[in-house]
Amino acid sequence: MRGILALPPNAGRQMTLQHVRFDEDLVRRYDRSGPRYTSYPTAVQFTDRFRIPEYRAVAITSNQDPIPRQLSLYVHIPFCSSPCFYCGCTKVITRNHEKAEAYLYRLHREIEMQSELYDRDRVVEQLHFGGGTPTFLTSLEIERLIEKLGQHFTLSSHADREFSIELDPRTITSDTLRDLYRVGFNRCSLGVQDFDPVVQEAVNRVQSVPDTLRLIREAREFGFNSVSVDLIYGLPKQSVDGFSKTLDTVLSARPNRFAVYGYAHLPQMFKPQKQIKVEDLATPETRLKLLGLTIEKLYEAGYVYIGMDHFALPDDELVIAQRNGTLHRNFQGYSTRGYLDLVGLGVSSIGKVGDSYIQNLKTLPEYYGALDRGELPVHRGYTMTRDDIIRRDVIQQIMCYGVLDFAATARRHDIDFRQYFASELAALEPMVGDGLAEWAEPGVRVQPAGRLLLRHLAMAFDAYLPGVQASGQRFSKAI
Numbered sequence: 287m288r289g290i291l292a293l294p295p296n297a298g299r300q301m302t303l304q305h306v307r308f309d310e311d312l313v314r315r316y317d318r319s320g321p322r323y324t325s326y327p328t329a330v331q332f333t334d335r336f337r338i339p340e341y342r343a344v345a346i347t348s349n350q351d352p353i354p355r356q357l358s359l360y361v362h363i364p365f366c367s368s369p370c371f372y373c374g375c376t377k378v379i380t381r382n383h384e385k386a387e388a389y390l391y392r393l394h395r396e397i398e399m400q401s402e403l404y405d406r407d408r409v410v411e412q413l414h415f416g417g418g419t420p421t422f423l424t425s426l427e428i429e430r431l432i433e434k435l436g437q438h439f440t441l442s443s444h445a446d447r448e449f450s451i452e453l454d455p456r457t458i459t460s461d462t463l464r465d466l467y468r469v470g471f472n473r474c475s476l477g478v479q480d481f482d483p484v485v486q487e488a489v490n491r492v493q494s495v496p497d498t499l500r501l502i503r504e505a506r507e508f509g510f511n512s513v514s515v516d517l518i519y520g521l522p523k524q525s526v527d528g529f530s531k532t533l534d535t536v537l538s539a540r541p542n543r544f545a546v547y548g549y550a551h552l553p554q555m556f557k558p559q560k561q562i563k564v565e566d567l568a569t570p571e572t573r574l575k576l577l578g579l580t581i582e583k584l585y586e587a588g589y590v591y592i593g594m595d596h597f598a599l600p601d602d603e604l605v606i607a608q609r610n611g612t613l614h615r616n617f618q619g620y621s622t623r624g625y626l627d628l629v630g631l632g633v634s635s636i637g638k639v640g641d642s643y644i645q646n647l648k649t650l651p652e653y654y655g656a657l658d659r660g661e662l663p664v665h666r667g668y669t670m671t672r673d674d675i676i677r678r679d680v681i682q683q684i685m686c687y688g689v690l691d692f693a694a695t696a697r698r699h700d701i702d703f704r705q706y707f708a709s710e711l712a713a714l715e716p717m718v719g720d721g722l723a724e725w726a727e728p729g730v731r732v733q734p735a736g737r738l739l740l741r742h743l744a745m746a747f748d749a750y751l752p753g754v755q756a757s758g759q760r761f762s763k764a765i
């Protein structure tokens with residue numbers, strides 16, 4: 287399948303951003319694994335030499351900036367009542383609600399301790415509840431959690447705050463959804479993956495179409511101003527026909543955003559995936575067709591390709607941020623407010639404060655143990671070097687805008703760009719030759735055929751990748 291897919295041309299930079307061309311031959315040739323660059327350096331570089339004292343120092347320093355950054359909070363709720371076999375999230379499968387009570391007891395304690403590190407005049411503009419399944423908690427538990435956050439942090443009450451929550455359409459009722467809006471959430475994302483019953487059986491996630499569509503409709507009626515839907519291609523037993531119907535069904539509800547991920551089968555890393563039979567997996571040919579179909583349908587429906595799996599309606603903030611140069615890549619994919627300091631709360635959560643990443647302990651016993659001893663549950667972290675900061679800037683430009691500005695990057699970091707990145711630019715040459723990008727003002731421009739292969743271009747600037755690959759670390763594939 288080949289074809290130029292582009293929105294109606296707009297001026298200059300925007301037009302370049304919105305073109306994406308699905309070139310099957312090229313995609314097939316570049317179907318190699320690599321990081322998704324939700325951070326740079328990636329979590330593989332986090333080290334246990336960065337612990338509580340280092341985190342405290344970073345947090346305190348962040349308060350002392352002449353204009354301290356406002357805050358974003360990520361709250362991880364790890365529980366799910368059944369395992370979806372494709373899942374690679376950090377989660378605990380249980381139907382025992384008492385486990386949530388034990389967790390919340392510690393999470394409330396962590397909120398108290400973390401909030402002591404940050405000045406109260408730093409407003410929380412962004413809040414995200416992820417999991418796991420945040421709605422494993424009852425409405426009352428979520429309300430108390432929000433109250434607790436409000437007691438210890440200054441939560442924005444401004445209409446443009448972004449307070450979002452991940453929903454599981456299999457379990458959430460209209461009343462719960464209304465409660466979530468009432469306690470302050472104004473954005474939600476729903477896992478759909480595929481409506482095909484055969485696929486749903488194969489991945490152990492049976493979810494009704496009417497319930498899902500009702501949820502999207504009601505979210506709008508109750509006042510949520512953004513609804514995002516997650517789909518996955520490459521799942522077992524998936525067919526082009528079935529996925530086409532799924533896309534049509536979801537498109538009929540016109541969510542504001544789509545995240546469409548390629549399934550990464552890494553059963554050695556994610557145990558539930560062992561339940562998936564390799565012979566049931568979509569073939570590379572089917573995966574390519576599913577991806578091509580997705581791009582085609584979303585394009586025809588008027589969605590803009592943001593980059594790396596993400597699509598949004600033209601009036602969505604992500605599209606506007608991309609146009610205005612304020613888009614950031616972060617742990618949730620893309621964000622309009624990457625300038626905020628991110629505080630991670632809950633087991634395994636990751637934060638980013640100043641130029642440091644901080645990850646919490648990854649298992650419940652470790653997480654509980656630290657908090658019960660009165661310690662912050664810091665597992666590991668990383669403080670970026672000057673070189674990391676320069677490379678992160680370059681990788682962000684590629685992942686967010688598909689344009690790398692040599693002169694502006696050189697000015698920001700006081701480097702001679704061509705000298706500093708001589709070997710990286712040489713590594714880009716074959717990709718330029720293949721049509722993924724071109725040498726053009728202001729430096730490198732990703733071409734329509736390269737928009738689906740952004741991570742390959744970014745990988746050329748990743749100083750750690752050769753070592754990480756040599757160590758046997760596995761990443762998902764590009765397609």
Ligand code: SF4
Binds near residue numbers: 368373375377477
């Ligand atoms: S996909 Fe979501 S609901 Fe399913 S097991 Fe993973 S975290 Fe839980």
